[in-house]
Amino acid sequence: MTTLAWIGWQELLVIGVVAVLIFGRRLPEVGRSLGQGLVEFKKGLKGVKEDVSDATKDAKDAASEAESEINRQEHSG
Numbered sequence: 001m002t003t004l005a006w007i008g009w010q011e012l013l014v015i016g017v018v019a020v021l022i023f024g025r026r027l028p029e030v031g032r033s034l035g036q037g038l039v040e041f042k043k044g045l046k047g048v049k050e051d052v053s054d055a056t057k058d059a060k061d062a063a064s065e066a067e068s069e070i071n072r073q074e075h076s077g
Helices: 009-076
Strands: none
Touching: none
16 A cells, blocks of 8 residues: 555545646646656665665675684684
8 A cells, every 4th residue: 555545536636626726837847846856866765775785785794804803813812
């Protein structure tokens, strides 16, 4: 289910009528701007996910190296 599952067809109709009354002829332009904003937001989220993934990988690699060093010191000493 979507997060907007609580909105029925009557509510959507009212929202649509209000949007037409407020924006009128500019409605396609407003929709296009909202769409472009959503695309940019998704691109930003993708970048953040990649950064977090890279940082997690780097942290795991550093932890693995530290563990190897500790094991090496325990066995040599």
